[in-house]
Amino acid sequence: MLAQMRRGAIEYCVLALLREQDRYGLELARALAEADGLVTSEGTVYPLLTRLRREGLVDTTWEESPNGPPRRYFRITKDGRAALKSFSAQWERFRTTVDALLE
């Protein structure tokens, strides 16, 4: 149950992390792994990012790094922002409904 909810929500967590700034893979993976329980291990973020990119919700760009190899930065696209907005609205309603029933 929790695993399925997580699977449904996590791509929007990725899009939300990209809303304000572009991030590179390691940075995204660590941010999600540090958010309690969102991903079981950092590496599982990459299949998700691959799909989001295939679906056009994120795209990528290369940047030099001050201390290491060049980094691939992920950037949210217009479609990605639209998907995130629509999810946020649905999530809000869902959460309110569930909270009301649980109380």
Added chain:
Amino acid sequence: MSDDLDAICAEYMARLKAALSGLPSGDRTQIVEQVSEHIASARAALPEQTEAGVREILERLGQPEEIASEAKAETGSSKRRARTPVLFAAALAVVLVGVGIGIPAALGAFSSAEGPAKSNVIQPPNNSTSQAADANVSVPEVTGEQLNLAVQALASSGLAYKVSYSPGIQPVGTVPIGTVIVQRPSAGTMVQGASVITLTVVGTANSVTVPNLAGQSQAQAQSTLASAGLIMTVNGPVASTNVARGVVISQSPAAGAAVPPRSSVAVTVSAGPS
């Protein structure tokens, strides 16, 4: 020591490739590249290249099989998702262009533009101001170090730095990209605090153009890629009625794509008619 660490990472990547073997090759290439970049970035951020440090990076990544099982679940979920015309068209475009869409599609030349968001990531500690301006400081030896370690060493001596890339030296072979090969002034020179030390680093800030490998033998392709500073991985052999045995059928990324130095180029080699 560093060779041992490279071997540990190479073994992890080999397990990952094997675990991902059932996947569409475009997805597989991307996941492999991204995980490999993750390891490289994480290693560059290690204060010291130790086995414990590298093992922790791999531990946090998770088992390759775990990543592969997630990837298989994602491939399944994507089929349900081609729901809007836009997404469907995008998916179709990926299919038509083929696996070559991997790195190059969204890739312009390397940009050094940095937004404020990006510059807060693993900042090199280059802003030390604790040294008096007239103090004599001995420049530490930083050649042979990765840039991040060199920068730390300079910062702890109260020195600033400037990086220049060395485009003439392709990062092929045993000196990894990001290694400092020249420092000016040299180690042991006495300078004032906050002096700027110029570091020459292996690699180039510019992207490399992927050469066309179609029609080349596997060995020719290997040497073409090596001279472009790229690394070859081989898929197949795959049966083909119109391409001779041992000859490259396709490549990813496609010819003409701009990629970072030392990127992998996957080639599919013909097994001849089956």
